[in-house]
Amino acid sequence: xxxxxxxxxxxxxxxxxxxxxxxxxxxxxxxxxxxxxxxxxxxxxxxxxxxxxxxxxxxxxxxxxxxxxxxxxxxxxxxxxxxxxxxxxxxxxxxxxxxxxxxxxxxxxxxxxxxxxxxxxxxxxxxxxxxxxxxxxxxxxxxxxxxxxxxxxxxxxxxxxx
Numbered sequence: 001x002x003x004x005x006x007x008x009x010x011x012x013x014x015x016x017x018x019x020x021x022x023x024x025x026x027x028x029x030x031x032x033x034x035x036x037x038x039x040x041x042x043x044x045x046x047x048x049x050x051x052x053x054x055x056x057x058x059x060x061x062x063x064x065x066x067x068x069x070x071x072x073x074x075x076x077x078x079x080x081x082x083x084x085x086x087x088x089x090x091x092x093x094x095x096x097x098x099x100x101x102x103x104x105x106x107x108x109x110x111x112x113x114x115x116x117x118x119x120x121x122x123x124x125x126x127x128x129x130x131x132x133x134x135x136x137x138x139x140x141x142x143x144x145x146x147x148x149x150x151x152x153x154x155x156x157x158x159x160x161x162x
Contacts, residue, residue, distance in 0.1 A: 133141060
């Protein structure tokens, strides 16, 4: 279940409230109970509608499998450890992603999945080549990929063309 599916608010508000919900959820562990009422103070400052939404999302988190809860906790900890500048950049990228047309998002997801299916060594080789490339070279590489994709499914057999 996607937590964002029922949210009609801006992406930033959704992200902030989700992080707040996750933070409060993490604070429900026995270790965090000794930390005081920091989370409750934040909740008390929310509007009634935001509190209702937060309760709903917190319940959705509690209803997840233990494995999924652990994955979310791990991601939240990683998020909290990021420098603020990087979190800001990620929020901006998320907003850009949300503004893309659904067809374009689907194409990008498919390309990502194709990339993930490559052997790890090939993915690493491509990442390194991308990092070394100048902006002009990156543009040329993107055009080559588009041309190959538009040309059809013909691809050289392993070892050919290298």
